[in-house]
Amino acid sequence: MRVTIGIKALNEERRIADAISSALRALEPFDGEVILADSGSRDRTVEIARAMPVRIVQLADQSQRCCGAGAQLAFQQARGDYFYLLDGDMVLNPAFLPAAVDFLERNPEFAGVAGAVREVHTDNAEFQIRAQAVAGGEGWRAGLVDRLDCGGLYRVSAIREVGYFADRNLHAFEEFDLGARLQARGWKLARLDAPGVDHYGHQQSGYRLLWARLRSGYAGAAGEVLRAALGREHLGIVLRRLSHVRNAVAVAAWWIVLAALALNPWMTPGSRLLALLALLAAPMAFLAWRRRSLRLGLYSLASWNIGAFAFFQGLFRRRAPPEQPLSLITITPSD
Template identity: 65%
Template structure:
């Protein structure tokens, strides 16, 4: 089989029909397949998916639910020579798979290729910042990149050489972690000048999103990535390129300075320590509102770095238990 599009989903009844329809249309020219990997939806996600000519697999143990487990469940059920992972709130562009497959076949040293990501919801703090990042970060521009955030088309053989698609322990950063393992083995990643997906994302306020990330374990993902890299060949890449680790360590040092200033009671130093990061981030983000949100997010991420690093792990190469609900 030429290509598999895997869709990971949890309670995505609002968007899942659009995601499935786009995926089925995308694989049709190749005789490919679509696999819906559900992590235990309690809404109408499965009912809606039953209408489409797709395979449906569900995580057997809901306690294992996380972003990495959903992605890995989709991959371990795939049969295609190439694999694209789609979230349940994404729509794949019909022209991307032909362009992506042609690029990979012409460039045998490239393990994966992505395209342009169009963010459709930019009301919240987080997605305003992400939209600005998409517009300015080199990893979102065409060319050789060091990660494929929001998805890409992967050579199945390269992923298997690297061990697994997504570390089943991760609550986020699956694409970065996979890219690090691939690059540590000499593979390249690229982004081409072709539309790939429309991403709708969350519409909630940024602070509510931060709270959701704390409750779901998402905020601990940088620590999980770092812990998983200990003793492996991709550790130097993680230390060099995962900004959340560097930022988290910087915030911890800032906490230490605040404690010292408070304990020795230097009010002006304490005030400067509070104002300087806020003013810097406000200048960088273009507004005081986004600067304050960034400062809050950095503190949440630093706390998560510690929590995630010490979180209990399951061997990432252990297959996930799955229930097949429907064959295509």
């Protein structure tokens, strides 16, 4: 079998039919398969998928649910020489897969390749910031990259070499973690100047999304990635390239300085207040300038603080061996 497309999903009834249909169209030139890895959907996601020509597996222990587990569950069942990871809220451009396979076959030093990502829904602050990054940020432009955010096509032999596709413990950043492990072994990753996927994303408000990510563990994923890298050959890459680690340390240092100012017995109340106000205003002004919007700057400040708090939760969160296979349930097609 040439190509496996794995689709990870949780409660994606609105988009799953489009995601699967796009994957099936992309596979038409190849001997391939589509695998839906469901993390325990409570809507019609599985029901819709059962009516389509795909293999469906579901996470047996839903307490293990996270982004890394969903991706690894799909990869566990893959039989192709190449593996494409697609989210259930994405639509794959059918022309991309032939270009990606051709690129990997002509460039044996590359472990994976992705295409351009189009963010469709940019109504909330989170995805407006994401769209700004996608429009020209490092890692989203064509050329060498350090990760394949929003999915890509991977050489399965390269994945086998680094042990597993996605760390089952990670609530996010599973693509970054995989990229770091691959690069530590000498593999390269690339993004092509060709349409890859349309990403529909969340439509809830940015602040509600922040709260949901804090509750689910997603916000602490940078700490989980650092924890997973301790003592491993890709630790240096994580420390150099994952900006969320540096941001969390910087925010924690900011908290310490704020606390020291607030408790400083040698300052007058007036000077202490002015110093605190200046220290509070400085990051707000910087982020508003960086995002070119006061509203987005305020959201970024909230996101950075929540991310720093959750970072330390993730850093000390218990881990299961990432090489250990996930238990699954196989779901049969409908008649």
